[in-house]
Amino acid sequence: MEILVCVKQVPDDSVKVVLNGSGQPAIDKIAPVANAFDTYALEMAARFKEANGGTITAVSIGPDEFKTSLKNCLAVGADKAYVVTDASYDGSDSLATAYVLSKAVAKIEELEGVKFDIIFCGKETTDSTTALVGPELAEKLGVGVVTCVTELALNGDKIDAKQETEEGYNTIEVAMPAVLTINKPHYDPRYPTMKSKMAARRKQIPTLTSADLGTDASLVGAANSAVKTISLSEPTKKQAGIKINEKTFEETFAKAMAVMTEAKIF
Amino acid sequence: MGYILSDETKDLLADVKKFCDNEVKEQCKAYDVSGEWPKEIYDKAVEMGLSTLEVPKEYGGIGLDRISCAALYEEMAKADAGFFTTMTSSNLALKPVLIAGTEEQKKWACDVLLKGGYASFCLTEPMAGSDAANSKTTAVRDGDEYVINGRKCFITNAPVADFFIVTAMTDKTKGVKGMTAFLVSKDTKGLSTTNHENKMGIRTSTTSDVVFEDMRVPVSSRLGEEGTGFITAMKTLDLSRTFVGVGAVGIMQRAIDEAVAYSKTRITFGKPIGKFEAIQFMIADMEIKCETARQMCVHAIDLMDNGLPFSKESAIAKCYAGDNAVQVALDAIQILGGYGYSREYPVEKLLRDAKIFQIYEGTNQVQRMVISKNVIGKF
Ligand SMILES: Cc1cc2nc3c(=O)[nH]c(=O)nc-3n(C[C@H](O)[C@H](O)[C@H](O)COP(=O)(O)OP(=O)(O)OC[C@H]3O[C@@H](n4cnc5c(N)ncnc54)[C@H](O)[C@@H]3O)c2cc1C
Numbered sequence: 001m002e003i004l005v006c007v008k009q010v011p012d013d014s015v016k017v018v019l020n021g022s023g024q025p026a027i028d029k030i031a032p033v034a035n036a037f038d039t040y041a042l043e044m045a046a047r048f049k050e051a052n053g054g055t056i057t058a059v060s061i062g063p064d065e066f067k068t069s070l071k072n073c074l075a076v077g078a079d080k081a082y083v084v085t086d087a088s089y090d091g092s093d094s095l096a097t098a099y100v101l102s103k104a105v106a107k108i109e110e111l112e113g114v115k116f117d118i119i120f121c122g123k124e125t126t127d128s129t130t131a132l133v134g135p136e137l138a139e140k141l142g143v144g145v146v147t148c149v150t151e152l153a154l155n156g157d158k159i160d161a162k163q164e165t166e167e168g169y170n171t172i173e174v175a176m177p178a179v180l181t182i183n184k185p186h187y188d189p190r191y192p193t194m195k196s197k198m199a200a201r202r203k204q205i206p207t208l209t210s211a212d213l214g215t216d217a218s219l220v221g222a223a224n225s226a227v228k229t230i231s232l233s234e235p236t237k238k239q240a241g242i243k244i245n246e247k248t249f250e251e252t253f254a255k256a257m258a259v260m261t262e263a264k265i266f
Numbered sequence: 267m268g269y270i271l272s273d274e275t276k277d278l279l280a281d282v283k284k285f286c287d288n289e290v291k292e293q294c295k296a297y298d299v300s301g302e303w304p305k306e307i308y309d310k311a312v313e314m315g316l317s318t319l320e321v322p323k324e325y326g327g328i329g330l331d332r333i334s335c336a337a338l339y340e341e342m343a344k345a346d347a348g349f350f351t352t353m354t355s356s357n358l359a360l361k362p363v364l365i366a367g368t369e370e371q372k373k374w375a376c377d378v379l380l381k382g383g384y385a386s387f388c389l390t391e392p393m394a395g396s397d398a399a400n401s402k403t404t405a406v407r408d409g410d411e412y413v414i415n416g417r418k419c420f421i422t423n424a425p426v427a428d429f430f431i432v433t434a435m436t437d438k439t440k441g442v443k444g445m446t447a448f449l450v451s452k453d454t455k456g457l458s459t460t461n462h463e464n465k466m467g468i469r470t471s472t473t474s475d476v477v478f479e480d481m482r483v484p485v486s487s488r489l490g491e492e493g494t495g496f497i498t499a500m501k502t503l504d505l506s507r508t509f510v511g512v513g514a515v516g517i518m519q520r521a522i523d524e525a526v527a528y529s530k531t532r533i534t535f536g537k538p539i540g541k542f543e544a545i546q547f548m549i550a551d552m553e554i555k556c557e558t559a560r561q562m563c564v565h566a567i568d569l570m571d572n573g574l575p576f577s578k579e580s581a582i583a584k585c586y587a588g589d590n591a592v593q594v595a596l597d598a599i600q601i602l603g604g605y606g607y608s609r610e611y612p613v614e615k616l617l618r619d620a621k622i623f624q625i626y627e628g629t630n631q632v633q634r635m636v637i638s639k640n641v642i643g644k645f
Contacts, residue, residue, distance in 0.1 A: 191310070194319065
């Protein structure tokens with residue numbers, strides 16, 4: 001089983017982001033981490049590999065610093081990693097990113113002499129939260145996609161993916177190759193071992209550029225992106241909540257119902 | 267802070283910190299109350315390789331240098347000193363094997379730990395604590411075997427250990443020169459653990475008696491020659507004391523972190539208490555104690571790394587860090603006022619945990635004996 005996991009490095013999402021003087025997110029002091037949903041994707045891929053065999057490659061589009069996250073990926077299940085770096089990709093929207101990723105898929109397949117069976121993406125990134133790149137990548141590659149997957153199982157030459165929806169779950173059968181976007185499963189990603197971390201630090205992560213990928217310059221970068229950011233604003237501050245913590249669960253529940261009834265929520 | 271670390275160690279430290287923050291720090295509160303040994307936390311920590319930091323590279327370990335080990339151990343102690351004790355005690359038991367063992371013994375012991383096992387170092391007895399040479403445990407040679415009888419007490423990790431380092435008298439007439447060390451597997455007939463200690467602190471670490479009743483071990487389980495057991499044990503403690511100091515530094519750092527955070531939020535007389543010089547100076551004094559203790563550990567490690575004598579410095583590091591950890595924990599309680607005394611807040615536990623650092627691996631009186639002997643010499 002050949003598996004690709006797409007990983008983006010984002011500012012640590014446990015830190016609140018504010019806008020700086022020029023209206024841009026002040027993220028320079030926030031530690032970079034692998035996007036949480038991508039870490040779920042990698043963990044799911046690692047478990048899938050452990051059950052079914054195969055190789056996991058991680059890929060990231062971004063500056064050289066993204067190798068930090070890729071090294072962490074190499075310590076928790078990825079066998080290989082590539083970073084795709086090119087100044088012309090800066091400011092790409094999700095569609096342009098998906099286009100670059102599709103070219104990266106082709107290039108890595110060529111370099112490694114393999115065909116990917118499953119491409120894992122996080123459901124969304126915790127910085128821009130568009131949730132678009134996965135489905136758009138599937139479109140570019142001309143393969144099926146299942147979004148918001150929380151479990152998967154191999155079913156002959158197909159995959160059964162459990163998709164989380166607003167109402168519950170769908171089980172979807174999809175032919176390989178396929179793109180899956182991953183939601184938070186019921187388990188947490190593993191911790192790297194001291195040994196795997198030290199080994200990962202020593203692994204080489206090749207860099208691919210636009211020249212390697214052969215991307216069309218008119219389809220990438222801020223200027224060629226369909227989505228333009230006009231301005232950014234901080235989310236409105238939440239009002240302070242009230243804490244209801246009565247002696248028993250029943251009393252707490254009754255109090256919560258009373259408060260909500262009075263506030264005419266029902 | 268304190269240590270000058272390589273990028274690689276900083277990376278490992280970030281992982282250990284994340285693990286401790288997510289899996290140890292808060293979780294240990296409940297285990298501190300129940301006194302239960304948190305197996306599920308330890309399973310994860312062992313899987314991560316936190317119990318085998320000191321296994322040498324040639325025996326399958328990661329070959330981490332001492333300063334890196336110290337930094338990672340401090341982080342563990344910051345989260346929970348019982349957790350630190352459990353993780354370091356297997357390495358304590360490995361030391362005599364590395365000091366006096368055969369290739370085969372070293373390989374075997376390292377393998378056991380790397381496979382997720384635990385180990386115990388069994389020196390203390392009911393009548394032989396500070397006076398370790400007064401051991402009543404005997405090992406009598408019988409053909410290709412020794413028959414060991416006796417009781418060890420206060421043994422860390424004993425109920426979960428896969429192997430035990432046991433000191434016993436092979437020749438009582440020779441005093442300390444009649445003591446021999448053995449490497450004993452847990453499956454050995456005649457070995458049992460009993461009398462689980464209900465402790466004041468480090469309650470996530472398990473401590474009990476180990477009893478030997480006509481326990482037969484092959485001659486091949488002997489560590490080094492007959493009569494070298496006491497020297498091996500002393501060499502072990504010389505090396506490990508610095509790392510006990512590191513644990514005490516971890517407690518101090520936690521106490522400072524908690525006190526500083528609290529001093530910024532607690533308002534009295536219209537100001538956060540951290541704005542009062544009386545509190546600021548207490549925090550400064552806590553920091554002086556913590557950082558000087560840390561530097562003493564670093565110094566002892568430097569000497570070890572350079573092949574220089576370090577016995578005195580290791581004793582100073584342990585003694586100084588242990589004594590100061592108790593004081594710094596007390597100071598943190600003082601800064602939190604009534605809340606510091608409450609079990610709802612994390613600092614009273616730090617005091618209970620800190621106290622053991624004045625007792626185990628040689629009481630601080632014993633450390634002073636080691637230090638003064640080094641300073642005064644024979645006369
Ligand atoms: C939680 C815990 C874990 C432990 N883990 C281990 C372990 O894994 N392996 C192991 O072998 N041991 C272990 N120990 C034992 C520990 O090392 C001993 O308790 C310690 O060495 C002191 O021995 P003792 O308790 O017999 O005290 P004693 O030796 O009886 O000392 C009593 C008091 O007298 C003082 N004293 C004794 N002699 C002198 C002297 N000559 N001059 C001045 N003062 C003196 C001591 O400092 C102490 O204050 C552990 C103990 C505890 C509590």
